Amino acid sequence: MFRRFDVSGYAKVILKAITLAGCVCGSTLVTQPALAGGSDVVKVRLGGDAAQTRIVIELEKSVAAKIVTRDSETDRQVIALPDIDLDKSMAGQGQGLVGDWKLENVAGSVRLKLNFKSGAKIYRRFLLPPADGISVYRYVVDIVPQGAGKGADAASQLLASVPVVTAAAQAPVQPVAPRNRKKIIVIDAGHGGKDPGAHGGKTWEKDVNLAAAKALRTALEKTGRYNVIMTRDTDSFVDLPARVRIARSANADLFISLHSDSGGDGNTRGASIYTLSDSGTERAAKKALIKGDWSQGEPPADAIVSRILIDLTQRATKNRSATFAQLVMDNIGDSTPLLKTNQRQAGFVVLLAPDVPAVLLEMGFVNNPQDEAMLNDSGHRAVMMGQVARAIDKYFDNSVQYASFAGLN
Numbered sequence: 001m002f003r004r005f006d007v008s009g010y011a012k013v014i015l016k017a018i019t020l021a022g023c024v025c026g027s028t029l030v031t032q033p034a035l036a037g038g039s040d041v042v043k044v045r046l047g048g049d050a051a052q053t054r055i056v057i058e059l060e061k062s063v064a065a066k067i068v069t070r071d072s073e074t075d076r077q078v079i080a081l082p083d084i085d086l087d088k089s090m091a092g093q094g095q096g097l098v099g100d101w102k103l104e105n106v107a108g109s110v111r112l113k114l115n116f117k118s119g120a121k122i123y124r125r126f127l128l129p130p131a132d133g134i135s136v137y138r139y140v141v142d143i144v145p146q147g148a149g150k151g152a153d154a155a156s157q158l159l160a161s162v163p164v165v166t167a168a169a170q171a172p173v174q175p176v177a178p179r180n181r182k183k184i185i186v187i188d189a190g191h192g193g194k195d196p197g198a199h200g201g202k203t204w205e206k207d208v209n210l211a212a213a214k215a216l217r218t219a220l221e222k223t224g225r226y227n228v229i230m231t232r233d234t235d236s237f238v239d240l241p242a243r244v245r246i247a248r249s250a251n252a253d254l255f256i257s258l259h260s261d262s263g264g265d266g267n268t269r270g271a272s273i274y275t276l277s278d279s280g281t282e283r284a285a286k287k288a289l290i291k292g293d294w295s296q297g298e299p300p301a302d303a304i305v306s307r308i309l310i311d312l313t314q315r316a317t318k319n320r321s322a323t324f325a326q327l328v329m330d331n332i333g334d335s336t337p338l339l340k341t342n343q344r345q346a347g348f349v350v351l352l353a354p355d356v357p358a359v360l361l362e363m364g365f366v367n368n369p370q371d372e373a374m375l376n377d378s379g380h381r382a383v384m385m386g387q388v389a390r391a392i393d394k395y396f397d398n399s400v401q402y403a404s405f406a407g408l409n
Helices: 150-158 206-221 240-249 277-289 300-332 369-375 378-397
Strands: 041-048 053-059 076-083 090-093 098-106 109-116 121-126 137-145 183-189 228-232 254-261 271-276 340-344 357-364
Touching: 041 090, 041 098, 090 121, 090 254, 109 121, 109 137, 121 228, 183 206, 183 240, 206 228, 206 254, 206 378, 254 378, 300 340, 300 357, 300 378, 340 369, 357 369, 369 378
Parallel strands: 183 228, 183 254, 254 357, 271 340
Antiparallel strands: 041 053, 053 137, 076 109, 090 098, 098 109, 121 137, 271 357
């Protein structure tokens, strides 16, 4: 059973939706093969015109980039991307407000060097995580004329679609096969160690949860389709925020937390599933804004842009979580009793990652004799977790390709 948290009292979402529309004429989209070898840079894309220009660096890993040039160097800017591997320097002609650019290894980090045409400046930089059918990180730099880019109207314009042209590497690049990355599934066995959870007639919840998590791992690994990560695989205590960090650090494609319910007089039985509530969404959004988890080097005036990006990603993530929750209930209902109201929402801490679809599955009531017997039966666990694994297969086989941020897909 999972304890609820009061996450009310935060301000409502500043902007619930924006229209990502429009296009900059004269640009065409070209696909460039990924770099061979161990490079973290997948491709560089450039698009736009003299009113606004965008450069997108697609990466295999997250990056915390920063501007390293002096304020006086208005026509030339250098951005450092630490802890990124680049096999070969890349360079290309500019477009719009960019005269030319170069990506190379300098002083222990990868540097992006931008030579601007007269009167241009960097307006915004941000990182988009893998999401909505896109498997890479996207480090985005928006460039505007000096004196432009003030206020929400300019922010909306810069979020409008910008077709992009892929830049070629300085040295010839041999085509390589597309990366068919296995999906990363994080399984969270609820409670553990000093936190035993609920108690049934003879069972502690933490033990039931761990046994089910191991059964699900076995079912998923048999498919050969997934890399499975457990937040714990022993009777150990892992605090709630750490479970979220594990999922985000692993770039997880899906997070499922397994629990056993408890309550009432012992007659209530059946499984249920939770996704993140609106109040929980607000909690995650406020944390991201305060700690700067999304924007990088932004002035305070760009808070509204950060909030828009967070809101868009959270709504897409919640939609995917709800889709998966429905699949789980549809599949396990053949072998497991379900509560009458079995799809619910709550502000559980383990569901708070804004960019990882997540559910919390209450597998049954540990204080109900029938449910407890089922939860402790290895045969039933294998069947139930096999059905969860099939729900995961269906989720990735039939997942809706939601529209990504315009100009970045």
